[in-house]
Amino acid sequence: MPESAAAVQQPGREPFGSRLAAAMAARGPLCVGIDPHPGLLADWGLNDDVAGLERFSLTVVEAVATLAAAVKPQVALYERHGSAGMAVLERTLAAASDAGVLSIADAKRGDIGSTMAAYADAWLRDGSSLAADSVTLSPYLGFESLRPALDLAAGSGRGVFVLALTSNPEGKSVQHVGGSESVARRIVEAAAEENRRYAGAPGSVGMGSVGLVVGATVGTALVDLGLDLNAVQGPILAPGLGAQGATPADLRATFGEAYPAVLATSSRGILAAGPAVAGLRSSTESTRDGLLNG
Amino acid sequence: MPESAAAVQQPGREPFGSRLAAAMAARGPLCVGIDPHPGLLADWGLNDDVAGLERFSLTVVEAVATLAAAVKPQVALYERHGSAGMAVLERTLAAASDAGVLSIADAKRGDIGSTMAAYADAWLRDGSSLAADSVTLSPYLGFESLRPALDLAAGSGRGVFVLALTSNPEGKSVQHVGGSESVARRIVEAAAEENRRYAGAPGSVGMGSVGLVVGATVGTALVDLGLDLNAVQGPILAPGLGAQGATPADLRATFGEAYPAVLATSSRGILAAGPAVAGLRSSTESTRDGLLNG
Numbered sequence: 001m002p003e004s005a006a007a008v009q010q011p012g013r014e015p016f017g018s019r020l021a022a023a024m025a026a027r028g029p030l031c032v033g034i035d036p037h038p039g040l041l042a043d044w045g046l047n048d049d050v051a052g053l054e055r056f057s058l059t060v061v062e063a064v065a066t067l068a069a070a071v072k073p074q075v076a077l078y079e080r081h082g083s084a085g086m087a088v089l090e091r092t093l094a095a096a097s098d099a100g101v102l103s104i105a106d107a108k109r110g111d112i113g114s115t116m117a118a119y120a121d122a123w124l125r126d127g128s129s130l131a132a133d134s135v136t137l138s139p140y141l142g143f144e145s146l147r148p149a150l151d152l153a154a155g156s157g158r159g160v161f162v163l164a165l166t167s168n169p170e171g172k173s174v175q176h177v178g179g180s181e182s183v184a185r186r187i188v189e190a191a192a193e194e195n196r197r198y199a200g201a202p203g204s205v206g207m208g209s210v211g212l213v214v215g216a217t218v219g220t221a222l223v224d225l226g227l228d229l230n231a232v233q234g235p236i237l238a239p240g241l242g243a244q245g246a247t248p249a250d251l252r253a254t255f256g257e258a259y260p261a262v263l264a265t266s267s268r269g270i271l272a273a274g275p276a277v278a279g280l281r282s283s284t285e286s287t288r289d290g291l292l293n294g
Numbered sequence: 295m296p297e298s299a300a301a302v303q304q305p306g307r308e309p310f311g312s313r314l315a316a317a318m319a320a321r322g323p324l325c326v327g328i329d330p331h332p333g334l335l336a337d338w339g340l341n342d343d344v345a346g347l348e349r350f351s352l353t354v355v356e357a358v359a360t361l362a363a364a365v366k367p368q369v370a371l372y373e374r375h376g377s378a379g380m381a382v383l384e385r386t387l388a389a390a391s392d393a394g395v396l397s398i399a400d401a402k403r404g405d406i407g408s409t410m411a412a413y414a415d416a417w418l419r420d421g422s423s424l425a426a427d428s429v430t431l432s433p434y435l436g437f438e439s440l441r442p443a444l445d446l447a448a449g450s451g452r453g454v455f456v457l458a459l460t461s462n463p464e465g466k467s468v469q470h471v472g473g474s475e476s477v478a479r480r481i482v483e484a485a486a487e488e489n490r491r492y493a494g495a496p497g498s499v500g501m502g503s504v505g506l507v508v509g510a511t512v513g514t515a516l517v518d519l520g521l522d523l524n525a526v527q528g529p530i531l532a533p534g535l536g537a538q539g540a541t542p543a544d545l546r547a548t549f550g551e552a553y554p555a556v557l558a559t560s561s562r563g564i565l566a567a568g569p570a571v572a573g574l575r576s577s578t579e580s581t582r583d584g585l586l587n588g
Contacts, residue, residue, distance in 0.1 A: 037408055076405055076412035082423030083381035090377055110432055111370055111402055112462045114331055118370035129376030138404055140434040140457050142464030163434050168406045170436030173480050178471040186467050 016159030017207040023069040028288040032064045033267030034073040044275040050084045057092040063280035065099035072104040090129045105132035112141050117148035124152045134159035143190035159209040161237045167215030182225050192232045208234035216240030229258035236262045242269025248294020310453030311501040317363040322582040326358045327561030328367040338569040344378045351386040357574035359393030366398040384423045399426035411442035418446045428453035437484035453503040455531045461509030476519050486526045502528035510534030523552035530556045536563025542588020
């Protein structure tokens with residue numbers, strides 16, 4: 001079990017949930033995914049190499065840093081270029097921080113014990129070259145196996161987004177299993193409990209720092225599985241806006257009362273407007289406005 | 295769906311399952327975990343930095359490359375040192391290959407679609423700086439979400455180990471859910487089906503290339519959940535030997551008929567004998583002999 005929130009709270013940095021809530025209130029609930037897929041690099045006239053990766057990544061940060069609530073680099077697409085690609089990710093995360101936009105490292109890491117602590121060290125520890133404002137985690141080993149990351153995030157003013165319910169059809173074979181006590185429901189309830197634990201931490205303004213990943217196109221699965229996202233009191237990262245098929249109206253219908261906590265992610269729908277910074281900005285603004293008015 | 299096994303089989307490299315079966319027959323069923331934890335680095339008189347990480351890793355490879363069936367670097371412990379740590383992992387994997395020992399990158403990656411394809415590219419593609427003989431994967435998004443890695447592994451003579459059943463107590467809240475159709479059982483059955491698909495591939499000698507991760511200390515859970523590991527016809531990576539509590543006799547009792555497919559992993563129990571190469575060799579030999587005679 002962790003030390004009390006007050007004891008481990010990092011001085012000088014507000015909790016991630018509070019920082020994200022402020023960014024969403026000021027800029028709208030949009031996260032721009034930084035997904036340097038080989039096809040997108042080609043569309044931008046860039047090579048599928050580390051130079052192309054860096055140009056792509058820094059261009060997106062430059063374009064959207066003042067418009068989006070957060071940026072979400074997809075770690076797999078950096079890892080694909082080996083250690084040199086991971087060095088580009090380090091520079092991308094640093095650029096986001098310098099430009100004043102929150103970062104979500106989409107890494108989907110998960111392990112147990114001292115190995116999980118090492119992943120937490122990598123993504124959530126002050127001084128780590130890969131440190132982001134938050135990281136996505138995968139709970140096949142159980143929500144509680146993520147404890148080292150939950151505690152380090154709470155102690156350093158950072159956050160996590162735990163995979164809960166996704167819209168890919170094969171996800172059901174794990175997440176929907178268990179009937180009224182489904183795997184997804186257990187993850188949602190554990191996240192809610194974790195945010196309640198820290199609800200009184202200094203600097204907290206209502207949104208917890210333990211978020212979930214829930215696909216924007218899960219349809220009626222939230223109702224079917226009895227998932228109470230409103231009780232989570234943390235951010236809901238919802239990939240699937242735009243190119244993947246969800247409209248702003250779909251998001252409101254799917255998430256209902258929990259919609260104010262939803263951080264919608266768009267990647268290719270926005271990135272296709274590059275490489276010109278002006279085009280990326282315009283696409284980001286129109287996507288954001290669609291969310292605000294949808 | 296993949297192309298037929300014959301169509302995608304890489305010329306000149308036998309399937310991973312066949313290569314691992316041969317190594318286990320020749321050397322015994324031991325995998326040495328390369329786990330450069332901060333505490334172990336200190337015990338070896340090394341700093342917790344990339345120089346210490348490299349010295350540690352290359353020493354283990356040098357010591358055990360002719361004795362172990364495989365080595366398993368724990369990716370989290372390299373990632374913890376950022377891109378420079380990942381560069382050490384690249385050199386460690388290259389050293390293992392040069393020294394003639396199979397490698398298992400313990401990365402527990404998992405995602406969907408083109409993102410999963412990017413992870414497959416990183417760990418399983420010829421020419422990738424991080425390419426290993428095999429990689430561990432995490433199936434929270436469903437076994438079938440791992441398809442890009444399954445197909446790339448089959449096509450390049452490499453392998454995967456999919457998390458199925460672990461011994462950490464919180465793992466039950468996901469893996470045991472679903473009664474007689476538990477999440478773990480679905481993973482086991484999907485792996486079995488996948489190995490059956492490739493059973494007739496050129497060079498195949500009876501052990502498939504789709505393995506599972508099953509903790510050495512799961513006790514009676516295999517029986518309780520009705521998991522038929524013998525039907526998998528692929529390697530079972532079993533962490534937990536030695537320092538984590540399982541004896542060779544425990545392994546035989548736990549895995550029963552499937553024991554011949556079990557690749558037992560020991561990390562700290564062997565690594566504590568370093569930094570002297572002679573000590574590491576002696577510890578590796580006695581651990582292996584314990585497995586053969588236990």
